[in-house]
Amino acid sequence: MTLAPADMIQDMIAIARDAGKAIMEIYQRDFEVMTKDDKSPLTEADLASHHTIIDRLKAGHPDIPVLSEESKAIPYEERMAWTRYFLIDPLDGTKEFVKRNGEFTVNIALIENGRPVAGAVYAPVPDVSWYAAEGFGAWKATADDEPVAIAAARLESLENLRVVGSRSHPSPAMQAVLDELPDHELLPMGSSIKLCAVADGSADFYPRLGPTCEWDTGAAQCVVEQAGGCVITLQGDSVSYNKEDILNPFFLVIASVDDDLRGRLGALAARHANEQR
CATH class of the missing domain: 3.30.540.10 (Fructose-1,6-Bisphosphatase, subunit A, domain 1)
Incomplete structure (x- = not known):
């Protein structure tokens, strides 16, 4: 069975x-x-x-x-x-x-x-x-x-975002995204705790503009999605698994948000990710 x-x-x-x-x-x-x-x-x-x-x-x-x-x-x-x-x-x-x-x-x-x-x-x-x-x-x-x-927070604007970032893997593209956001709070963390912080409502946004593998994100992505948030590529698609290349694309973890704000964050991250490449 x-x-x-x-x-x-x-x-x-x-x-x-x-x-x-x-x-x-x-x-x-x-x-x-x-x-x-x-x-x-x-x-x-x-x-x-x-x-x-x-x-x-x-x-x-x-x-x-x-x-x-x-x-x-x-x-x-x-x-x-x-x-x-x-x-x-x-x-x-x-x-x-x-x-x-x-x-x-x-x-x-x-x-x-x-x-x-x-x-x-x-x-x-x-x-x-x-x-x-x-x-x-x-x-x-x-x-x-x-x-x-638990439930992801509901975002109504890009003001005062609580942004989580990697403690050991910072990237220039991540900093460029932060520089364009309005007033925000940066919360450095390690491991998949970053995704879980978005899932449980203690953070709002995690832009990952650096390398990860599928096993780094699979479990926490489920937690985020079932809590009402999303884990998406810079093109807006849900991150998928069992690809030939086990490296993930760059991705965004976002709390509960409407399509407009999700799109604005995606466009911002994509622009700076392309500059880094």
């Missing part, structure tokens, strides 16, 4: 939290930092989280394939036949983990036909979870408190 996304999300967030426990065991002691082929950092915590998630998903959902940042590369010729799969980032924000600033997450998404239909994001240091699924809504849980339903 094929389970609906809403019937799978509780298991997904439980697995994310268990992966977070494996990460914290390493975070609280000395650890070695390795370098991957793309020069990005890798720690034993990334691998411990990866194995925890993979083992649990294969045990509970053996018929659903898994794509992980730390998996051996899976050829597109194999992936292109997938209509349903798990997409995971075992430790999003490894640079933040190494800096020990607590701004890193575990991300598990369920992708169906190129769309994230369930997503679990867990930040182990503050012990906060954001999770969502079609037919289930979007939720946030802090430590042992009862989960609360």
Whole structure:
């Protein structure tokens, strides 16, 4: 029997939290930092989280394939036949983990036909979870408190936007966009917490005008969309998944907004992204 996304999300967030426990065991002691082929950092915590998630998903959902940042590369010729799969980032924000600033997450998404239909994001240091699924809504849980339903803020103008930006990956194009916005507040953050901040109403706008991969965004995109916001390309299309190139296009995360404001933000970001290229 094929389970609906809403019937799978509780298991997904439980697995994310268990992966977070494996990460914290390493975070609280000395650890070695390795370098991957793309020069990005890798720690034993990334691998411990990866194995925890993979083992649990294969045990509970053996018929659903898994794509992980730390998996051996899976050829597109194999992936292109997938209509349903798990997409995971075992430790999003490894640079933040190494800096020990607590701004890193575990991300598990369920992708169906190129769309994230369930997503679990867990930040182990503050012990906060954001999770969502079609037919289930979007939720946030802090430590042992009862989960609360979340909704993106409603934007009526571009005044006083709360803008989130990458703490470790700033870009000239991002700064150019900020320079053209009216009065705003910049909130630097790491990992997929940035998208979740838009989802839970604590931020309004996140322009990502730098490189990311599909596993960086899948889970949090579901949370944003189920909370009433959007994650769109600079052309206004929803960010999609299981492409031949797992790199995402530049994208915008925007709270609940009408078409006019969404279009104005898209045009602004596109102009400066083109200048950067």
